[in-house]
Amino acid sequence: MAATVDWLRTTTPGLLILCGLAIVVLLVAIIRFKLEPFIALLLTGLLLALAAGLPVSKIVGTPLKSSDSLLETGFGGILGHISVIIGLGTVLGAILERSGGADALAEKLQNLFGPKGAPVAMGLVGLIFGIPVFFDIGIFVLAPLIYVAAKRGGRSLVLYAMPMVAGLSMTHAFLPPHPGPVALGGLMGVSLGWLIIMGLVCGLPGFVAAGLVWGTFIGKRIVVDVPAEFLVRPSGDAAEPDGDANSSGAQQETATEVRRPSVGLIAAIIAIPLVLILGATFGSQLLQKKSGLLEVLTFLGNPAVALLIAVLVAFYILGLRRGSTVQQLSVLTAESLRPVGMLLLVIGGGAFFGAVISATGIGKVLAHTMSEAGLPVIVLAYIISCGLRIAQGSATVAIVTTGGIVGPLVAGHGYSQISLALIAMSIAAGSIILSHVNDGGFWMISKFFNLSVKQTLQTWSVLETVLSVVSFAVAAILFALVS
Template identity: 35%
Template sequence: MSTATLVFTAAGSVLLLLFLVMKARMHAFVALMLVSIGAGLFSGMPLDKIADTMQKGMGGTLGFLAIVVALGAMFGKILHETGAVDQIAIRMLKTFGESRAHYAMGIAGLICALPLFFEVAVVLLISIAFAVARRTGDNLVKLVIPLFAGVAASAAFLLPGPAPMLLASQMHADFGWMILLGLCAAIPGMLIAGPLFGRFISQHVRFGLPSEGDHPEFDESKLPSFGFSLSLILFPLILVGLKTIGARFTTPGTSLYEWLEFIGHPFTAILLACLVAIYGLAYRQGMDKERVMQICGAALQPAGIILLVIGAGGVFKQVLVDSGVGPALGNALTGAGLPVALACFVLAGAVRIIQGSATVACLTAVGLIMPVIEPLHYSGAQMAALSICIAGGSIICSHVNDAGFWLFGRFTGASEGQTLKTWTLMETILGTVGAIVGMVAFELLS
């Protein structure tokens, strides 16, 4: 089949996905499965191969991610229920003071979102921004933009978030380098898109405060210590980092090397962190076993929906790869002289703008670019840099087809126009800064 036909199939598949999700109001999981079948048929795949490819895509995507997301959801829910997340946010505000509260909100969002889903982190932390706005009299825009920027930066670039973990596994990136480069992308991205942009845009846009009764104050005496709370959140990242660092100073095949590889694997690291949170925090606070079981069960419900959509995105990605659509479009971009790192950003950004979901944008970009870069045998560090470029592209230009756009508007009371001026610009700045960091890192590592 000609390259033009395959490229047309790729574009048509994404447009069909957009129509099904936005106009037909079909659930993303069902829409992705239908579009995957359509892409297979129109690209000329043998009929008996389409179902096998779909099964391969679902299993290959969720085989790794299901364990990580499920354990991470339980870990984050326990940290929330025990007050560890609240403690970090409150301490950040005390440390920075009211005059620099916008920086505190950005950093609190970045740290507290590490073990939490994007939506959960926003729900937990937004009340703190409201409380600070009432005390300081600041425009709410100046506080919520840094908060959302911190949460979004964590969700896009930092392990153990589902999107960066998904990218690291699908791109065969080194997890230690993914942590390092993720931090290099997330921190400057958050600072520029959050406190700096928030301060600027607050001079042009103003949000009203919601009624005071909706947002209770926190009882700080019942919260765990700041040091212990922060240590718990960073614990799985430290274990993964030890594996990467230790691998450079130990001999492969030795007992120490194998132990570092074992405890530094994301499965083991997050499982251990979950156990420490349960036995070292929840039980010590007096929670009974039934309550802990309820918390863990409740955490898995939203995780299940997220995993299904991610799995369906994996099916779409695999069909693009096996049908030849991905290689055709990827080669067309690179053949046009577009550098690999920039092509990663552009592909993810294009899919993001068209269909809205950052996760689907990541998976689609991986499916399109991997056939091009696999023969080049890039190192795990280089693949981590390319993953950051994809992550940056996957969050730019959020608009009406993105759930985050409406989530921001619902919590802040912003109109659609105000949301475009604040949230959409913030996401675009954050994604672009992060992707530039990834591009520079890729060049330095090449």
Template identity: 40%
Template sequence: METAVLLGIAVAGIALLLVLIIKFKVQAFVALLLVSVIVALAAGIPLATIPATADAPERLGIIPAIVAGMGGTLGTVAILVALGAMLGRLIEVSGGAASLAGRFTTLLGPKRVAAALTAAALVLAIPVFFDVGFIILVPIIYGFSKIAGLNPVKFGLPVAAIMLTVHVAVPPHPGIVGGSALLGTDLGWVTILGLVIALPLGLLAHYVAKWLNRRDFIMLPATAKEFALFGPSEPSDSTGYTPAGPAGRSVGVGTLTKTEAPPTAGTILTLILVPLVLIMAGTIASTLLPADGGLRPLFAFIGNPVFALLVALALAFYLLTVRRGWSLSHTGEVLEAALPPAAIVILVTGAGGAFARVLTESGVGTALSDTLAATGLPVLVLAFLISLVLRVSQGSATVAILTTAGLVAETVASSDYSPIQVALITLAIAFGALGLSHVNDSGFWVVTRYLGLTVADGLRTWTVLTTVLGVAGFLIVGILWILVGGLGA
């Protein structure tokens, strides 16, 4: 089939996907599978698998291609997302977020509350999904705002922005993990580079949000009423920090009914940093240690993200449940409660992999690869722009990352890129999916609803802030790309 026809089918397929999600509100999982079938039929993929012959390789049928794409993507994604969700859930229920925020405020001082909350949010966002993490921090944001006599948007805007940044760019979050699986990216390098880039973006989020907050915003009546009724249940400590709930949390889930103190910030930091250190150690060892040495396989094992998250979850089980007297039934209920939301994310990610496999089997990936090469634009720039367009069109950062990764996978696979360069391409896609969050993004409504912003004010603040961070993240990726190319890495 001619290149122009294949590209036309790809464009029409993506347009149909956007229409189904935006116009007809079809669930993303169903929409991706439906579009995969339609694109496969239009591109001439056989209805059933055609066995290999002496003259031609095997051609997968439509359903086998979809199953292969979904299975191949979910092999790693399902485990990582599920483990990450359970770890985040334990931190959430135990009250660890409040401890973390209070500790950062103690270290930075009460006059730097916004910076302290942003720093705490950056750390908390690593194991916790964006919307869940932000909602967890809302009572803390309200508490600080009440003490300071400020609109909660002053503290909440940079907190939400850095949490979304980490959500799109740092494993184990589904978009970056799924995109990495489609591109064959080393998750260790993505983790290292994603965190390195997130640190200056956190600082940028703080100052850009401060500039955006130079004017006062009128709070929505419903939020204003909720904020007015919000009040601390315990006196604040010497830092001016008031917990979001009682200093001793009363837990009534399962069989646990006793009152318990929240875990320390050191405990939460340990749970978050241990898997990151293990993953980074594995990646660095695979680069520096000789291939025939005995230590390299050991570090490869302990640095695998699945093993690293298992270690973190085991530590959380002991530090947050056993040591604090939780019953096994209560712990089981908490962990099980993390899986239904994660299952939806996993299925969408898998469907994105199925769509990517259809694009590959149909020859669209090769056609796009040839076309992109002819434009003369670097794949890094094209990956960012495609992801940004998909993000602004349909709202979901995860769908934008997965779709873009599927489109450029053939280009990446056919080029001689180093593992670090592939990781940078993956991050360029992620930062494209960070920008231009607006009314078709569920995160837009979560942020504006809890901070009391009107739609217009949300577009002036949240949309601008996410776009600035997305562009800044891509520029840092571009600088690293040039440095890596210069060093020949």
């Protein structure tokens, strides 16, 4: 027995078996026993650490000191990096939503593209509004616009819905300040500036292929009418997906009572953090290290500072100047931040799981094994992410778990920031492949757009797969060129 345990802890096959068993336990806990991903990640990480023979003092610390333990450094390292960013991004999305910015943006684009170009307009609405707004909130806010556009156009609801959800999905998977890309920045050691650049480079072709090409193709073949009850949302509807959606509905109704902001204003506020972050990224490449301008750009381009500036601007322009009080803005902030807690715990749990993997030496073993097998790390990252996504449904869990596994593989190998960002994009691409019945987003799409399970598989599931494959292909080609 002792010899078997020693073999598992010290040999390459043994460590690989431990890693594989840990992932199986994680998936069974989430899928079979419906355990919260945060609890499952924490439990699996602790079991793996004990099975690998790590000292208890290293896992959880001592009664007098635990600050350098895997448990605290695993959680604290990533949460210190992303908590402020996700929190501020959530608040920014809430104030933009309440102001009626989505309505203004959709109306402007529909007028610009005309009736025939309405599906393209809906795709751009999803793409732009999806940058600061979470996927599920984006669907709830934008779905009524899709109903109206489909009714006016007299065509299938699918034709208008697929481009919009493709835009929301693309930004959610590939662009900060969404949780997955932000978490990858911390797990992979890559700046958010490069993640934004590579997210756009890899994600936009996927959006075009999935949302515009596939969306148009399938929208002409699967005809779904807009039910009459979809055009008027009942007040206090208890059938919404979750509590956050209900609060969003109340906010949207409040927004319709006041004059909507201009599209240019909404676009400018959304652009503030992106421009500041990219300014710091390019400044670090073009300016002298001791330059005063570089220091200014670095400060303003810190993601937390950039988002704080955008939030303050939005509070003033979209809130105070339009009649809202500070107290009302505080209530809005508190409501928008409620769902963030569990999200941060899941990300922290994934980071702890990754820290355990690194401490056990499994990462180095996997790196050596993959090197001998000739499998590029970007392909490995994509395959792992795809497997986790298909098995347990959550894109965020797939991202943080894969990032924890792949992070040790790339550490110390001299990859450039561009290469690391492309590896991160392959993980993001894998995390959205083949959405099916174990994904909450699958049922949200089905409910909001009047689709049967079969129709949702034919439309949404294929769309996510096209978005995943095309975006990964772009990332893989670029990785081969720059590495």
